[in-house]
């Protein structure tokens with residue numbers, strides 16, 4: 049579904065990704081771990097098409113209509129409509145835009161692309177509230193301006209709600225667990241798990257292996273200084289938890 | 299000479315007013331950028347325009363009961379500047395809406411000044427007086443609609459008097475042609491415990507100048523002034539607000555926003571005067587500008603003059619652009635770039651539009667500006 053090969057990327061003249069390779073198939077969950085500043089968020093932004101980041105080399109392909117397609121240069125919204133989703137490490141506050149209005153615009157933009165009819169506000173309200181229940185979100189959420197004055201936990205839940213609404217084929221979760229207490233983390237993890245299926249894939253970026261107790265990965269990769277320096281199964285995460293990164297960096 | 303008219307009180311007062319106005323005019327130089335009041339708005343294009351004086355009345359909806367039959371003689375011009383003097387000379391009288399004491403008018407009153415292509419090249423000097431009697435309440439929509447009238451000058455004067463405990467919500471909408479000139483004056487006089495809530499919308503003109511003066515003349519009066527400049531191409535809008543805190547214990551709150559695209563220009567000048575007697579004044583002012591283009595320009599200038607010591611006052615101004623991170627965020631949710639920009643722009647104006655509390659007025663505003 050996603051094929052990254054020897055990917056180089058930079059931001060503001062700084063080379064951050066230095067030859068990342070990663071292949072993700074439908075149905076798989078990949079975890080990416082690594083110390084702060086190693087390029088995890090950069091990778092997520094390059095895959096989703098942030099305009100500030102330039103790809104300097106390598107391959108970035110994604111399955112569109114059964115064809116692995118080069119997505120370098122495609123706008124973020126084109127990628128999103130094809131089913132790529134990013135749960136932000138730091139969700140952005142958008143004053144004056146009610147969450148409900150935004151969610152519906154988002155859902156309809158993606159739906160239209162796939163030839164679906166637009167959902168009217170009333171049907172959409174029912175649809176969203178169903179998803180909000182799973183994430184134990186407050187009723188008032190929909191009337192509030194997007195992420196404005198949301199607590200850290202609310203923001204993260206909101207990201208997963210958007211994921212639930214859009215039902216992406218490829219979801220990247222960037223430190224969705226950071227800033228969450230254990231109860232909130234369980235709720236969020238449960239929300240994520242309900243979205244797991246054979247047809248979609250996830251890349252879970254995290255610092256801590258504790259999230260991986262709840263969202264069980266098939267593969268674990270260690271990103272360090274812009275490169276994946278080690279890949280393995282779930283036990284790699286446990287080992288990192290136990291020993292830190294030093295043994296990998298040598 | 300029409301001798302019958304000659305001898306009337308009306309004639310005398312008109313001629314006297316006219317004479318005074320001409321005298322005043324002689325003392326008023328044509329403003330240029332050296333004039334503090336016109337520092338950022340050039341009147342060169344207006345100086346070159348040739349306009350034939352003409353007249354047209356305001357058209358009223360839902361107001362019949364409150365219209366006074368005889369046109370009022372305008373009050374003395376001073377102080378008021380050149381354009382107020384011109385208004386007085388070319389149209390000495392004004393129309394009036396008078397809401398009796400104690401009456402609450404639920405339906406929004408509508409006042410329309412409509413010009414069209416047949417008015418090209420003409421100059422208009424409308425005058426309007428609105429008075430709300432003691433404890434009266436009203437909502438008023440005033441629209442200047444001259445979309446296809448090019449090369450016109452509208453030089454209007456609106457006088458508003460709020461008697462004690464009166465409450466007025468007023469929305470003014472200015473829809474001009476890009477090749478038109480409008481110099482608008484709104485003067486508000488507020489008495490004890492009266493309340494004004496006002497919203498001014500313009501999408502600019504060749505030269506658009508809005509002078510809004512509010513005098514808080516008695517204790518407990520409150521004024522909330524909001525506005526939006528929604529500009530593109532080479533349009534321009536200039537709002538000068540002046541809130542005069544004369545009496546103690548009064549409140550004023552201003553939020554003015556501008557959106558600027560193309561090569562448009564926006565000027566905001568907000569003056570707050572808190573006189574020595576005006577203790578316990580609460581006065582706030584904020585001007586926020588969103589630049590959508592590199593070629594647009596904003597000049598914003600707050601002027602606080604505070605002579606009382608026990609007051610709460612603040613002011614601020616910001617100039618920003620659309621935020622790349624916000625755009626990216628919306629785009630990662632499938633929303634196309636243009637729609638994302640529109641969403642952010644709407645988000646930017648959301649709080650100021652929501653300052654319009656009457657739902658009927660808000661609906662009319664949204665219709666007019668969509």
Ligand SMILES: Nc1ncnc2c1ncn2[C@@H]1O[C@H](COP(=O)(O)OP(=O)(O)O)[C@@H](O)[C@H]1O
Pocket residue numbers: 059060062064082083084085086087088089090091100
């Ligand atoms: N917009 C940016 N401008 C400049 N440097 C950046 C930017 N984004 C990230 N970086 C730099 O790239 C490196 C990797 O950052 P990031 O991808 O956020 O790491 P991680 O998510 O693994 O903590 C860091 O050194 C960071 O300072």
Ligand SMILES: [Mg+2]
Pocket residue numbers: 088089090137222223
């Ligand atoms: Mg990060």
